Amino acid sequence: MLVKQDAEVLVVGAGPVGLLGALTLAKQGVHVQIVDSDWRTGVHSYALALHPGTLEILAELGLAERVLEKARRIETVALYDGRECRKELKVGEGSARYPYLAVMPQEWLESCLEMALADLGIPVLWNHEATELAEHEGRVGVRINRLEKQSVGYAVAHTEWVVAETAEVSVPLVLGADGHRSTVRRSLGIEFPEVGAAQNFAVFEFRSETEIADKMQLVLADHLTSALWPLPGEACRWSFQLGDRVPLAASTRQKRRVTVDVGDAAFPALEASRLDTLIAQRAPWFGARVGEMRWQIAVRFERRLASRFGKGRLWLVGDAGHMTGPIGVQSMNVGLREVYDLAHVFEGILDGGISVEQLERYNRKRTDEWRGLLGMAGGLQPTDSVDPWLRAHGEDLMSALPGSGNDLKALAAQLGFTV
Secondary structure (H helix, E strand, C coil): CCCCCCCCEEEECCCHHHHHHHHHHHHCCCCEEEEECCCCCCCCCCCCEECHHHHHHHHHCCCHHHHHCCCEEECEEEEECCCCEEEEEECCCCCCCCCCEEECCHHHHHHHHHHHHHHCCCCEEECEEEEEEEEECCEEEEEEEEEEEEEECCCCCEEEEEEEEEEEEEECEEEECCCCCCHHHHHHCCCCCEEEEEEEEEEEEEECCCCCCCEEEEEEECCEEEEEEEECCCEEEEEEEECCCCCCCHHHCCCCCCCCCCCCCCCHHHCHHHHHHHHHHHCCCCCCCCCCEEEEEEEEEEEEECCCCEECCEEECHHHCEECCCCCCHHHHHHHHHHHHHHHHHHHHHHCCCCHHHHHHHHHHHHHHHHHHCCCCCCCEECCCCCHHHHHCHHHHHHHCCCCHHHHHHHHHHHCEEC
16 A cells, blocks of 8 residues: 555545646645545546647646647537538637647546656555545544455355555545545535436447548437537547436446446347437438447436535535536536646645635635536526527537537637527
């Protein structure tokens, strides 16, 4: 076990948000420790694109060019009513440096961040879970368990993860980036209620010999949202929002290939042949030939918002504090922005220039932004020039546009909306 006893910030969770938070802190000279209960980064995930504002953050950390080495650059978002294209948007208006979306496997982003941390001498402690977090006298006590696989069983042998070693640490601050089942959030007793109806999606990722245009193609019809993303390497991904006729368990949301069991009947979206039917129904204009299927899954996305983003010396970022649908890739991108901001606040607290009480500003800012993104307040406001078709889909567009903050405002303005 390599747990540091002199760490100033413990980052719990080594997804993109946790990794970027640890890197930001380390580059500010903060002694940071990062742990994750999983054994490695995700193989497959739903987040696949970085917004222009996120690329600006990576540039500040000296990582943008490295990340872009394996990215496909998307400058246009095309909106369809199903049959035809109704509007095209230019991405990154107002961003002279990165006027595009960067599409890549999330594992590449995570690999770049992990390597950057390693270059600073900070390893990710995989197979380490943080438990029993409690604040006392200006510090946070944490128990960290190192997990390892152990063979068990007699008649039928199998392996399972067990606690191999335990360490007790005490740190000034904890950054909880440990996802929608966050241990940090639960240790604080913070509620994580659903704030909107869950959405079911069928996701198909495949190769195609047909050239796919460098556009995100967004289909809005019957209040169901579908999206086509071109990927690096002659591949693309279709995500089709499904109705509520076949409910899926929340546990199907995983960063890897999984089998989804919905009872006696197989879920039709998981059959490769179902892709042809969905394309014919939602996007008859799509003429690319479907080749090797790389990933297909039925998945349920809940929409949740934490009642608070932290207390005292333990604070939440990313999916630990919010969940939304996958189309606009907002949860990861906003999470990366919020952890970058929070890392700077933490650095100020450790230096003595900022009081812990100032973290309440972070709480209010995060809550207000996510209330808007989740349609609980504000949202897209139409001007008089908005096309009636767009006006009818304003609620769907809020979470489907690939942007947040200034990026979202720029995309909305091209449609005649304000945020």
